[in-house]
Amino acid sequence: MADKPTKGLADVVAASTALSDIDGKAGRLFYRGYDIHDLAGRTTFEETAHLLQHGSLPSRDQLAAYGAELVRGRTLGGLVASNIPEIAAKQEPMEALRTLVSLAGADDADKDSNAADANLRKAARLTAQQPLLVALYHAARTGATIPDPDPELSIAANFLLQITGRTPSQREVEIFDTCLVLHADHTMNASTFAARVCAATLSDMHSAIVAAIGTLKGPLHGGANEQVMRTLEAIDPSGVAQTVRDKLAAGEKIMGFGHRVYKTEDPRATHLRKMSRELGEASGDDTYYRMSKEMEEVVFAEKGLYPNVDFYAATVYHYLGIPTDLFTPVFSVSRMSGWTAHVIEQHADNRLIRPDSEYIGERDQKWKPIDER
Numbered sequence: 091m092a093d094k095p096t097k098g099l100a101d102v103v104a105a106s107t108a109l110s111d112i113d114g115k116a117g118r119l120f121y122r123g124y125d126i127h128d129l130a131g132r133t134t135f136e137e138t139a140h141l142l143q144h145g146s147l148p149s150r151d152q153l154a155a156y157g158a159e160l161v162r163g164r165t166l167g168g169l170v171a172s173n174i175p176e177i178a179a180k181q182e183p184m185e186a187l188r189t190l191v192s193l194a195g196a197d198d199a200d201k202d203s204n205a206a207d208a209n210l211r212k213a214a215r216l217t218a219q220q221p222l223l224v225a226l227y228h229a230a231r232t233g234a235t236i237p238d239p240d241p242e243l244s245i246a247a248n249f250l251l252q253i254t255g256r257t258p259s260q261r262e263v264e265i266f267d268t269c270l271v272l273h274a275d276h277t278m279n280a281s282t283f284a285a286r287v288c289a290a291t292l293s294d295m296h297s298a299i300v301a302a303i304g305t306l307k308g309p310l311h312g313g314a315n316e317q318v319m320r321t322l323e324a325i326d327p328s329g330v331a332q333t334v335r336d337k338l339a340a341g342e343k344i345m346g347f348g349h350r351v352y353k354t355e356d357p358r359a360t361h362l363r364k365m366s367r368e369l370g371e372a373s374g375d376d377t378y379y380r381m382s383k384e385m386e387e388v389v390f391a392e393k394g395l396y397p398n399v400d401f402y403a404a405t406v407y408h409y410l411g412i413p414t415d416l417f418t419p420v421f422s423v424s425r426m427s428g429w430t431a432h433v434i435e436q437h438a439d440n441r442l443i444r445p446d447s448e449y450i451g452e453r454d455q456k457w458k459p460i461d462e463r
């Protein structure tokens with residue numbers, strides 16, 4: 091007979107990884123041993139993706155080679171490119187990305203190989219294509235024409251330009267790039283676990299990423315950043331404290347708060363709070379930042395809960411001009427670097443992931459023919 095399960099697998103160690111590590115009590119996060127506070131604002135997203143996928147922060151030559159691979163890798167295959175307009179008309183953003191990544195898998199030259207070199211090539215292509223898929227989806231549904239990505243610009247700069255239709259300031263690019271760095275990997279979060287379960291059957295990288303995207307979509311995971319903005323938009327700025335108290339009294343969860351692992355401030359929220367404040371003040375209307383700050387104080391006073399990565403990411407993306415329903419897709423643009431690195435790691439030292447379950451159903455049922463039931 092199986093043991094009692096740990097609901098939600100809390101505290102269960104489900105995999106070994108050299109990619110990221112969290113100290114939930116101290117509120118610390120590391121990518122391959124580097125403190126997130128040392129990486130944020132000093133290391134680009136491209137360098138971070140190289141760190142996760144290839145195992146080291148790149149030298150200048152390695153970064154140039156990886157950057158060139160990313161530029162080559164964003165060329166979309168015919169199947170995915172030709173289907174974007176119809177998908178944009180029929181599917182919500184995260185549903186569309188799930189479909190588009192699946193189609194991109196059919197176009198991928200390495201689709202039939204899980205070998206280490208093929209996985210590295212696919213990881214670069216997926217990382218390069220995800221921001222473009224979001225931008226092309228948004229352009230298709232709005233009827234906008236967007237510029238081709240500029241090979242001289244970073245992923246962050248190209249994405250902001252394509253999504254907002256205006257050239258972002260250098261500071262906006264730096265801030266968005268830091269957001270991508272902060273969201274790149276996070277140990278055994280739900281979407282990464284989903285990707286590893288899929289990869290552990292020796293299924294291919296695109297299948298694992300499709301599983302991850304479907305998992306990130308949920309409001310208890312990546313979908314929370316969109317819900318944070320919708321909550322802020324729905325609240326009267328003068329009634330923040332009362333609305334939060336009413337929601338809590340009604341047993342509602344406040345999106346963007348709480349975390350399975352952090353028992354103190356999420357170190358990513360520390361950076362996002364500062365960037366939200368800076369962008370809010372620069373915009374001339376920091377109402378949403380001030381509302382967020384008040385929400386944070388009330389939720390802490392009432393429940394002792396801290397904001398997670400999704401809370402201040404919402405207002406940062408809002409101030410950068412990103413449409414609210416693209417917040418979770420933006421998360422996927424960044425997390426693609428971590429997901430793909432986890433698939434590489436899983437395939438390199440694989441065993442099928444197949445836990446046990448506790449049976450709680452009926453026993454000793456007596457079978458009856460259909461007319462006697």
Ligand code: ACO
Nearest residue numbers: 309310311312314342343344345346347348349350398400
């Ligand atoms: N608002 C109000 N109460 C909360 C919240 C919240 N955001 N989060 C947790 N709680 C309360 C629960 O109601 C529960 O209280 P109880 O013991 O009195 O019933 C207690 O704290 C424990 O909560 P659980 O949901 O059991 O904690 P768990 O570890 O399973 O969930 C989670 C973590 C999903 C992040 C949770 O805090 C939550 O739902 N937060 C809101 C959604 C969110 O922001 N998700 C993004 C997480 S970060 C990420 O995925 C990128």
